[in-house]
Each structure stands twice: as C-alpha cells, then as structure tokens.
Amino acid sequence: MTPGVTEDMSLERSNNNVVPLLPRTTVRLEFKNITCTVNTFALNKLRLEQRQILKGLSGCFRPGELTAIMGPSGAGKTTLLNVLAGYSTHGAKGEIAVNGICTCASHSTGRGGVRYIRQQDDLRAHLTVNEAMLLAAALKLADFTTPEKKEKVYEILALLGLTETARTLCRDLSGGQRRRLAVALELLSDPSIMFLDEPTTGLDSSASMSLISLLNSLARGGRTLIATIHQPSALLFEKIDSVYCLENGRALYNGPRQGLIPALASAGLRCPPYHNPADFLMEVASGEYEVDLIKAAKVMAQYKYDPTANGSWANVPTIPALPSPLDISTELKTKPLLGNSKHQKKYSKHMYRQAGPLMQTWILLYRNYLMTTRNYSLFMYRVAAHVVIALIFGYLYSGVGNEASSVLGNYVYLYGSMLLVVYTGKMSVTLSFPLEMNILRGEYFNRWYNLGPYIISILAVELPFQMISCVSYVVLSYWLTDNPLEPTRATLFLATVVATSLCAQAWGYFIGSTTPTKIAVFVGPVLACLFSVFGFCLALSDTPYAFRWLHHISYFRAGFHVAVHSVYGFNRTRINCSKIYCHYKTPKTFLIEMDMENVDVGGNMALVLSTTVLMHLLTCTALWYRLNKR
Numbered sequence: 001m002t003p004g005v006t007e008d009m010s011l012e013r014s015n016n017n018v019v020p021l022l023p024r025t026t027v028r029l030e031f032k033n034i035t036c037t038v039n040t041f042a043l044n045k046l047r048l049e050q051r052q053i054l055k056g057l058s059g060c061f062r063p064g065e066l067t068a069i070m071g072p073s074g075a076g077k078t079t080l081l082n083v084l085a086g087y088s089t090h091g092a093k094g095e096i097a098v099n100g101i102c103t104c105a106s107h108s109t110g111r112g113g114v115r116y117i118r119q120q121d122d123l124r125a126h127l128t129v130n131e132a133m134l135l136a137a138a139l140k141l142a143d144f145t146t147p148e149k150k151e152k153v154y155e156i157l158a159l160l161g162l163t164e165t166a167r168t169l170c171r172d173l174s175g176g177q178r179r180r181l182a183v184a185l186e187l188l189s190d191p192s193i194m195f196l197d198e199p200t201t202g203l204d205s206s207a208s209m210s211l212i213s214l215l216n217s218l219a220r221g222g223r224t225l226i227a228t229i230h231q232p233s234a235l236l237f238e239k240i241d242s243v244y245c246l247e248n249g250r251a252l253y254n255g256p257r258q259g260l261i262p263a264l265a266s267a268g269l270r271c272p273p274y275h276n277p278a279d280f281l282m283e284v285a286s287g288e289y290e291v292d293l294i295k296a297a298k299v300m301a302q303y304k305y306d307p308t309a310n311g312s313w314a315n316v317p318t319i320p321a322l323p324s325p326l327d328i329s330t331e332l333k334t335k336p337l338l339g340n341s342k343h344q345k346k347y348s349k350h351m352y353r354q355a356g357p358l359m360q361t362w363i364l365l366y367r368n369y370l371m372t373t374r375n376y377s378l379f380m381y382r383v384a385a386h387v388v389i390a391l392i393f394g395y396l397y398s399g400v401g402n403e404a405s406s407v408l409g410n411y412v413y414l415y416g417s418m419l420l421v422v423y424t425g426k427m428s429v430t431l432s433f434p435l436e437m438n439i440l441r442g443e444y445f446n447r448w449y450n451l452g453p454y455i456i457s458i459l460a461v462e463l464p465f466q467m468i469s470c471v472s473y474v475v476l477s478y479w480l481t482d483n484p485l486e487p488t489r490a491t492l493f494l495a496t497v498v499a500t501s502l503c504a505q506a507w508g509y510f511i512g513s514t515t516p517t518k519i520a521v522f523v524g525p526v527l528a529c530l531f532s533v534f535g536f537c538l539a540l541s542d543t544p545y546a547f548r549w550l551h552h553i554s555y556f557r558a559g560f561h562v563a564v565h566s567v568y569g570f571n572r573t574r575i576n577c578s579k580i581y582c583h584y585k586t587p588k589t590f591l592i593e594m595d596m597e598n599v600d601v602g603g604n605m606a607l608v609l610s611t612t613v614l615m616h617l618l619t620c621t622a623l624w625y626r627l628n629k630r
C-alpha cells in the first residue's frame with residue numbers, strides 16, 4: 001500500500017485546533033520591462049504579423065500581500081501571469097528577480113517555487129476530496145510520516161472549509177469548492193508564492209467573497225499571492241492589498257488599493273462618491289472616459305501613497321469590511337503569523353520533498369487504479385464493443401476460415417480485424433490524451449511528479465485495457481469464423497493482432513500529445529488508412545517507387561502479413577472445398593497471388609515492436625519538450 005494512501009483514507013485526528021499555515025520562506029518578485037510578442041496571421045494581408053501583447057511592464061509583488069491583476073478583457077492579464085509564473089514564456093522578454101536573483105523572462109521554470117492555479121479545471125473527477133488530498137500529500141511530502149500527512153491534509157481541509165466535503169467526488173463539488181480544493185492541493189507543500197488565474201470567474205458573490213477572503217488570509221501568513229480578477233465587487237475589492245491594472249498591455253495603475261482613488265484623482269479622474277472603485281478603474285481602463293490613458297498612467301505613477309497621511313485617502317468613503325464567511329481572518333488576527341507558530345515548529349524538521357521516482361510510480365498507479373474502478377463503465381463499453389463486432393463478423397464470415405471457396409472472404413475478415421484493432425487502439429488515446437494533457441500540464445508545472453512515473457502509470461492502465469479488448473475480439477471471432485485452432489497458428493495470430501493494436505496505440509499517444517484534438521481527429525484515421533493500403537490490395541511490385549518506403553515502414557502491413565501467414569502459411573495443407581472447383585484449394589496458391597509467399601515473420605514482428613517502442617520514445621520526448629519549453 002502507498003504510504004499515506006491506505007485503504008483507510010479517513011482523516012481522524014485527536015486535536016481539532018486548526019492552525020494557520022505558514023510558508024517557510026518569503027518571496028519578493030520584481031519584474032522589469034516585460035514584453036511579450038506573438039506572431040499572428042493577418043488574413044487580409046496573407047502574412048505573419050507581430051503583435052505585442054505586453055508592452056514593457058514593471059512592478060513588484062511582495063510577501064504578505066494579495067495582489068489583484070485587473071483590466072478589461074484582452075488587456076493581457078493571463079499573459080502577464082503566465083510569463084511571471086514561468087508557465088508560458090513564449091515571446092517574452094525582460095527581467096524577473098525572485099528575492100533579488102535575476103532571471104530572464106523567457107526562461108520557462110517555476111520561479112521561486114511558484115504554484116500556479118489555472119482557470120481550467122485541473123481536478124481528477126473520479127477521486128474524492130480526501131483521496132485527492134492524500135494522494136497529493138503522498139506525492140509531495142516524502143519526508144512526512146503517514147499520520148503527519150493525514151494531519152496536514154486535515155488542517156488544510158479545515159482551513160479551507162472543505163472538511164464536510166471530504167468524501168465527495170471532485171466531479172460533484174460546487175464551483176467554489178473546486179477552486180478551494182485546487183488551492184488546498186497546492187497548499188500541501190506550503191508554497192511561498194501562488195498565482196491564480198481568474199479564481200472567482202463563474203462563482204456567485206458569496207463564493208467569490210469566501211475565496212478572496214481565504215486568499216487574503218493566506219497572504220497574511222507571509223505568502224505572495226497574485227490573482228487575476230475581472231470585476232470585483234466593492235466588498236471583495238476591500239480584501240485586496242495591491243492592484244496592478246492593465247490596459248492594452250500597459251500598466252495603468254500599480255500600487256496599494258488604498259492609493260488607487262487618490263492616484264486616479266491626481267490624473268484628473270475623480271471616482272464619484274459611493275461608486276465602486278474597482279468598477280471605476282475598469283471603466284477608466286476600458287476607455288469610457290475621454291482621457292489619454294498613457295499620460296494618465298504616467299501621472300499616476302508619480303503619485304506616492306502615504307498611508308499615515310490624513311490627506312486624500314482618509315477623505316474617500318470606504319465600505320466597512322464584513323466578517324469573512326470562512327472566519328479565518330479573525331483567527332489569523334489573533335495568532336502570530338510568522339516565526340513561532342506551533343504548525344511551523346511541528347513541521348520544521350521536514351523538507352518539502354517530492355517522493356522518489358519508484359514511489360511516484362506506485363502512487364500514480366494507485367491513483368489510476370482508483371479512478372478506473374470508479375469509471376469502469378468506459379472499460380466495459382470498450383470490451384463490449386469488441387465483443388459485439390466479433391459477433392457481427394463471426395456471423396457475417398461464419399465458417400470462412402476452413403473453406404477454400406471463401407478464402408477471399410476470410411482475407412477480408414483478417415483485414416477488417418486488423419483495421420478494427422488499429423482504429424480502436426489509436427483513436428481511444430488520440431482523442432482522450434489532449435484532455436489529459438491539460439491536467440498533466442498543471443500537475444507537472446506544480447511539481448507533483450516527474451514525467452517517467454506518469455507515463456509508466458498511464459501505460460500500465462491503457463496497455464492491459466487494449467490487450468483485453470483485442471483478446472476478447474480475436475478469441476471469439478477467430479473461433480466463429482472457423483479459422484485453424486492449431487496452437488501455433490492461433491497464438492501467432494493473437495500475438496500479431498495485439499502487437500499491431502498496441503503499435504497503433506503508441507501512434508495514438510504520439511499524435512494526441514503533439515497535435516490539438518481538432519487536428520488529431522483526422523490525422524489519426526488518415527495515417528491508419530494510408531498505412532493500411534500497403535500490403536492489402538497493393539503488392540510491393542505494383543507500388544510506385546516513390547511510395548515503397550511506406551510499404552517498408554508500415555506497421556499495419558507488417559502485422560497484416562504475419563496474420564495472413566499465420567492462417568495460410570507454414571505449409572498449411574489443402575483447405576476443404578465444398579464446391580466443384582475452388583481456386584484456392586491449396587493455400588500456397590493464394591499466398592503467391594497475394595505476394596505473401598515469403599513473409600518474414602520475425603522481421604515483420606520486429607518492425608511492429610520497434611515502431612511501438614520508437615513511438616513511445618517520441619511521445620516521451622514530445623511531452624518533455626511541451627512541458628518544459630513552454
């Protein structure tokens with residue numbers, strides 16, 4: 001059993017005191033002159049054009065503060081977040097310093113151990129909250145004992161108000177609970193800096209308030225928190241410490257929330273009394289007031305907010321803050337935040353270290369096992385589909401395997417069988433992997449595990465699935481079509497069909513991991529069709545020279561030739577003939593006419609197996625590149 005992820009996934013603990021979580025170190029993130037340029041295709045001019053999305057942004061995010069990145073839609077908020085987090089840095093330039101250590105903005109590494117909670121749903125739908133947390137703890141907290149992991153999971157769930165939902169499947173959580181769980185999963189490793197992309201989008205005002213209060217409290221514990229927020233209500237805006245407002249890729253305002261209205265006023269933009277300052281800022285940034293925003297930004301940058309002064313800000317009406325729905329802020333106000341917390345002392349002897357590769361593989365396998373057992377209908381449908389097709393083929397081609405007048409019918413059955421297993425093997429992963437890719441990107445970026453263990457864990461589930469589906473199809477259809485039941489022939493046929501299907505699956509992984517779903521949908525079938533024509537009705541001698549290389553590299557052709565040979569080759573004696581004349585009474589006649597009398601079984605099997613290994617290696621390389629060179 002995986003340490004910390006035993007069959008008893010309950011979260012029992014003796015002590016119910018929830019202690020606020022404190023990061024180990026604090027992170028100050030400064031950035032200077034950040035630009036981001038992308039190439040876009042201008043349809044009207046039919047050429048590539050460069051477009052600058054971020055136009056020289058500078059600023060600083062401090063520990064202990066919740067910073068909101070605001071701005072109208074398309075202003076560049078997500079792009080800025082991606083570049084600063086190191087999540088996607090394509091086309092980025094400029095300097096980013098983490099606690100004074102400078103890196104280039106184009107480096108795609110998680111800066112300062114940053115954790116990035118993206119807008120997309122990165123949760124595993126078929127795990128319960130409890131399981132998701134314990135599995136994440138097992139992956140991330142190698143130095144903790146099992147009771148300590150459970151204790152930590154319990155603390156975090158309690159802190160985020162998720163204790164009640166511990167046994168709920170992630171797919172059944174409400175939007176707000178999902179966002180909180182996403183935060184909880186990352187809090188396990190006590191990150192000092194967290195980025196959140198639009199955490200309140202899709203939440204109602206109460207859920208948004210609850211989440212922003214939570215983020216505010218986490219920031220108070222010494223973390224650096226940065227979140228993109230679209231249009232916060234006045235109450236929600238009160239929970240924000242600093243504002244970084246963008247307009248069209250430029251910084252409009254960068255400073256403390258309390259300094260916003262006086263800064264706007266210094267540029268001649270007076271917020272009407274009782275108007276939500278956040279709304280006013282968005283109206284200004286959207287160009288609803290006739291002002292030169294570049295000039296206004298320059299003037300506002302000159303404004304120095306003085307929190308002690310009785311001046312401008314004191315005269316601005318503020319809305320009294322309501323108690324946090326999670327009531328965390330109150331608790332944090334009454335407890336020391338840094339340095340001497342019970343929690344910090346309790347875990348101070350531990351490093352926040354990832355589990356080793358073997359343990360990661362084991363945990364991920366266990367996770368896949370749990371998810372598969374919850375979602376077994378998918379597996380059952382897949383096997384059932386193969387069984388149904390076997391029955392249909394068995395009915396249509398009944399008895400063709402041992403009848404000389406039906407050799408061509410049997411040939412079509414063999415070809416159809418190969419086509420079936422190639423399509424099901426390839427398309428099942430070609431279409432599902434891009435969806436998996438989204439979650440993989442999030443978990444990998446947030447350093448849950450390495451690529452090797454992840455790949456082993458998905459293959460360990462997918463390979464047996466495909467093998468079981470193939471075996472159920474072959475056994476049933478081969479028997480119904482009355483093909484020879486000699487052990488050597490039957491075993492070779494089964495082995496060839498399964499190997500070809502796994503090779504197609506390896507191709508599917510490669511296509512799914514390198515192309516978007518919309519393209520993968522047709523690239524997969526087109527390649528399968530292209531490879532399938534070689535060797536079926538097209539002999540090598542009839543193939544134009546320019547295409548002969550396709551004949552040689554086609555795993556479909558190789559598998560199909562071995563399958564035909566296993567049925568009609570190896571000096572098979574005469575086949576029964578129930579008619580007056582059967583042209584293919586001697587199997588050799590058929591093999592000669594089909595240009596298959598000299599099939600190199602070993603060579604063809606080696607081609608299928610080596611193509612499988614090659615495609616898996618290419619998939620690993622492509623995945624590594626996509627995950628590390630963003």
Ligand SMILES: Nc1ncnc2c1ncn2[C@@H]1O[C@H](COP(=O)(O)OP(=O)(O)OP(=O)(O)O)[C@@H](O)[C@H]1O
Binds near residue numbers: 039
């Ligand atoms: N790879 C890309 N190629 C072309 N244009 C891009 C690319 N990425 C982003 N953009 C453009 O850059 C601009 C900023 O995008 P971004 O997603 O950062 O905006 P945003 O402020 O987060 O918007 P929203 O609030 O609607 O999510 C948009 O106009 C977008 O179309």
